[in-house]
Amino acid sequence: MKTTWKLCAMTIGSAFLLAIAGSAQPAFAQSSKQGSGQGAVTFAKDVAPIFKEHCVTCHRFGSIAPMSLMTYEEARPWARSIRAKVVDREMPPWHIDRNVGITKFKDDPSLTDSQVKTIAKWVDDGAPMGNPADLPAPRKFEDDQNWFIGKPDIIVKMDKPYLLPKAGPDNIVDVLIDPGFKEDMYVAAIESKPADPQSFKVVHHFTTNLVEDPEEDPVGLFLNEYALGKNGDIFPPNSGRLIKAGTKINFNLHLNPRGETTEVSVQLGLKLLPKGQVPKYVAFTQHMGDVAELDIPAGAISRHDGYFRLPQPALISSFQPHMHNRGKAQCMEVIYPDVRADSARPGPARVETLSCVSAYQFGWHITYPYADDVAPLLPAGTIVHITSWHDNTPANRYNPNPKNWVGGGARSIDEMSFAWVTLTYLDEADYQQRVRARASQAETTQPQH
Numbered sequence: 001m002k003t004t005w006k007l008c009a010m011t012i013g014s015a016f017l018l019a020i021a022g023s024a025q026p027a028f029a030q031s032s033k034q035g036s037g038q039g040a041v042t043f044a045k046d047v048a049p050i051f052k053e054h055c056v057t058c059h060r061f062g063s064i065a066p067m068s069l070m071t072y073e074e075a076r077p078w079a080r081s082i083r084a085k086v087v088d089r090e091m092p093p094w095h096i097d098r099n100v101g102i103t104k105f106k107d108d109p110s111l112t113d114s115q116v117k118t119i120a121k122w123v124d125d126g127a128p129m130g131n132p133a134d135l136p137a138p139r140k141f142e143d144d145q146n147w148f149i150g151k152p153d154i155i156v157k158m159d160k161p162y163l164l165p166k167a168g169p170d171n172i173v174d175v176l177i178d179p180g181f182k183e184d185m186y187v188a189a190i191e192s193k194p195a196d197p198q199s200f201k202v203v204h205h206f207t208t209n210l211v212e213d214p215e216e217d218p219v220g221l222f223l224n225e226y227a228l229g230k231n232g233d234i235f236p237p238n239s240g241r242l243i244k245a246g247t248k249i250n251f252n253l254h255l256n257p258r259g260e261t262t263e264v265s266v267q268l269g270l271k272l273l274p275k276g277q278v279p280k281y282v283a284f285t286q287h288m289g290d291v292a293e294l295d296i297p298a299g300a301i302s303r304h305d306g307y308f309r310l311p312q313p314a315l316i317s318s319f320q321p322h323m324h325n326r327g328k329a330q331c332m333e334v335i336y337p338d339v340r341a342d343s344a345r346p347g348p349a350r351v352e353t354l355s356c357v358s359a360y361q362f363g364w365h366i367t368y369p370y371a372d373d374v375a376p377l378l379p380a381g382t383i384v385h386i387t388s389w390h391d392n393t394p395a396n397r398y399n400p401n402p403k404n405w406v407g408g409g410a411r412s413i414d415e416m417s418f419a420w421v422t423l424t425y426l427d428e429a430d431y432q433q434r435v436r437a438r439a440s441q442a443e444t445t446q447p448q449h
Ligand code: HEC
Pocket: 050, 051, 054, 055, 056, 057, 058, 059, 064, 065, 066, 078, 081, 082, 083, 085, 086, 091, 092, 093, 109, 111, 228, 229
């Protein structure tokens, strides 16, 4: 259809025309004529199913993203920007390096290489609609009030909502709650989320911390995080998280003003293990790799290294880099202890890179949960090595002032460099047994030559 072609030419602009001029035009003309014909990439047939699965949790009316991608009419004006963000792997937000270390995760929302190609081709071909009959059924969203973990035994709410101004920069707010916990308890599942629809619109993400002693440690222990599209944490059988009597809950909210003054409320749901039941495995999340004195010169990219030694065998279940505006990249590697302590020639240490976030994006606090069969299983004495890079040059668009030296600190204009690592310590026998189970699993799944 001629009209389709004209529309594309007008809206997509010269970069697109140049690209088309250099490519096989007859194929394009034909495919757009047929709409969903053989070989043509169309919104209805190829792209909508990808958006349905990977984008619309955030890109729908009333959610956190700036525009909806639910329909063709909504998506079409964004075609060029969609192509750029998808090809650069900025969207969906999942910034772990796909070419390094462990590549299998739970709840991985990222696109496959072929999905990226499909979207790019769709845009290059003029972003046609295709045949509406090919459209997938629109995605239905669960009532945001439902708990993914099931009905919580305890719900901790804010005493009163926080009043978010209608405009201005991102707001970062701490709210400390005393839920009046009378006794120690073990938690089997945790879920944090906004408490009402208007809060869903403005809460970009928040973290929930356990504060055992506000004088001693006002920041407390990281418990859980809410980010859009994220469900709760359900611990594996026979494991749980300890919350001590008297513990307070701190919500650290990261809010985006959305044009109207908003009352913001968030909540934490806890499912408990039966009273008196002490789980064999206690999962927890902690900082690793903190560097006491950060030294980030003006106008430069700097690197810092921090270390944590595992006192016992451990199973690491997730990795989340934590840096501020100048964060550029972070890697987690492990340095194994000598296999034989009595070795006559203690050879070079065996080192393995587990994960890198090579294109860290400030503002996206993403936890990368390893799939169970590849989650790092590490012997006692392993050293976890966290390397962080900060970009204090003008090339970093989040850099408030590349002329300043920057040190460590909690304000977002200061810097940090550590990873949140979730782990479970294992006893030696349990560790050995799991290592054997992994080895026999690898034997049965690897192709035999
Ligand atoms: C977890 C939520 C989330 C998911 C999933 C997500 N986005 Fe986004 N997207 C956002 C937010 C929030 C922004 C605005 C802030 C930013 O750019 O980081 C955004 C920005 C964008 C932009 C830039 C808009 C502009 O102003 O130029 C494009 C294009 C985009 N997303 C496309 C997509 C596509 C395509 C997918 C799926 C393949 C996707 N996004 C998945 C949350 C999400």
